[in-house]
Amino acid sequence: MSIEILGMIATTPGSESKALTGPVIDPGYVRDFARAHEAAGFDRVLIGYSASSPDGFAVAAAALHATERLKVLIAHRPGFVAPTVVARKLATLDHLTGGGRVAIHHITGGSEADQHRDGDWSEKADRYRRTGEFIEVLRRSLTSETPFDHDGEFYRVEGAYSAVKPATDAGIPIFFGGLSGGAVEVGAAHADVYMLFGEPLAAVAGHVDTISAAAAQHGRAIDFSLSTRPIIAATEEEAWAKARRIYDEAKALQERRLTGDTLSFAAGRRGEKAAVSADLLQQHAALGDVHDERLWLGITKLTGPSGNSTAPVGTPEQVAEALLKYYDLGVSKFLIRGFDPLGDVIEWGEELVPLLRSGARRRDEARELLPA
Template sequence: MPIELLGMIATTPGSESLAVTGPVVDPDYVREFSRAHEEAGFDRVLIGYSASSPDGFAVASAALHATERLKVLIAHRPGFVAPTVVARKLATLDHLTGGGRVAIHHITGGSEADQRRDGDFSEKADRYRRTGEFIEVLRRTLTSADPFDYEGDFYRVEGAFSAVKPATDAGIPIFFGGLSDGAVEVGAAGADVYMLFGEPLADVAEHIRTIRAAAAKAGRTVEFSLSTRPIVAPTEEEAWAKAARIYAEAEARIAARDSGDTLSFARPLQREQNSVSADRLQEHAKRGDVHDERLWLGITRLTGPSGNSTAPVGTPEQVAEALLKYYDLGVTRFLIRGFDPLDDVREWGEELIPALRAGAQARDEARAAESEERVA
């Protein structure tokens, strides 16, 4: 099947390895960054979430109105806004931006400190159960033709109904991520797309088997997304040299931060994070900086539990082939973001993205031909 390519936009320039410049919200940068993704051939962009970052719905609206085809994936943390309200916000935005361009990503919260910044002192296990209820009420609000009642441990509504429904039959795709206890059950039961970090191939294969089995018990199927940070260059040697430069720049930025400098509000260097997915990446990094030939975890080891930080390194063709090995496992969506965010997006549009699409198509055609031969 055709792959979906996702990027990630921010509201101001900056990354682990680049100094932050400009205001926290730079409207011109948001428009430029969004258009760059569309021109490079991306299908969708993720708008991240933290307790100190700009509002994701507003950023999504700006990105949608700056582009013609680009879709958005709005990260949302359940527990602060009622699911019925979020459903109406999503459906309204869907209508106002052409239809079929809006999706939501549920993040239950891996950082206790960040949860508490917005007043949430609940236990992580409870947060996952709350996310499960949130998704259930959200989906019913988006699809129910009649008012409905719901009573759970965290949400209770009477006569809930939304006059505005998604603008297309595709609805509002529901994404979810997390590997903590309880996460798989929640995601398998409620998500359309389960988001995974870029772990080594064998580990991703095991996650897919586990989640598929849980979804099957619930009478459902789930698709999968994988998040990485590709580093590409014309030659493999140049790509590894580029990785070394990124490491050195990030190391210098961390030293500057520890001496009193600060990074962007959106920086992923949140050492207090309590995430099973991030902890797993740290365990992989302890075993070695490189896995599966070119999956580099140097930044993972350097930055600590920082989430999406693994990087396939090589030429565009080599990186595309490395990512397509996950496609062979069942991953149909790839979330890629760069260490030099805007320039990386433009560079990827020249060779990496076309190579990914061509490689996926070639695999699909080969499988179709094999199926026809077996039938014959």
């Protein structure tokens, strides 16, 4: 098992604790943000998705052309673009950017309001079945050497064929997230990588076991990714002080947003039924602000069910060791995103990223020495 470190880029600065500033799309910021990830030793960056955000494929192209090695993970919501079209878009981008640098992440649940903005009023259970069928047709489009027909519940194609295939034998990795029963069924059957939020260790261990068992029923093995928001400083005391400052800034920004004075990432969809994965974070937050010694859920509790928000807090060595405990559970990919997005990436490249890689390498070497 080898570690992979992912980041997340956006088109303008902002986070739960920092107000959005500047234009919606700042090409210079996208370029600098992507290059900062590459310089810091990241493997890949996620480009997020919402019904009001800039197009992820275009942002991915800008990030890829601004860098030499950095890979991208394009978030995509099935249901609005045909899987055959998405397959050709992915394969084309893969060829135009050096090959082997493109992956796709399927998001299905989440905000009902966001679904409605793009005209999708389907039920969540239907959407997960649709995602499963979407991935099936997408993968077949990327691999079939001959035209094929498909007549399913949501998609029907005749003579479908893509002349452009992925640029490398590795293909286009397929990421997926969600923890409802329907999500696990679809992800286990179709995904290459299953993305999890940074829950406490025991909860993540349970998800890994459940999803791995479901994948095994399909004769498949699956990789896992974990998303967190590290907060580091030279000493543990300074790191917790930094976390408190982030909380105060996020709370002030949330209050300003509620009075209409500013826009904020901490929008909080408290009146809406949360996705299972986001709701689980709230359940952990209700039990305590800190789990497993340094997994802080203060921002999780403050902002409500808004996704990736849990933060391991400590020195670079302490945070690396906390994250590597998930590596011991079978998580091989870590998506880390900062509250000071660009500044944190630069800081993590100095110590945290190298510590994660060296710690994972030591664990891999120790496993190789174990008797078969």
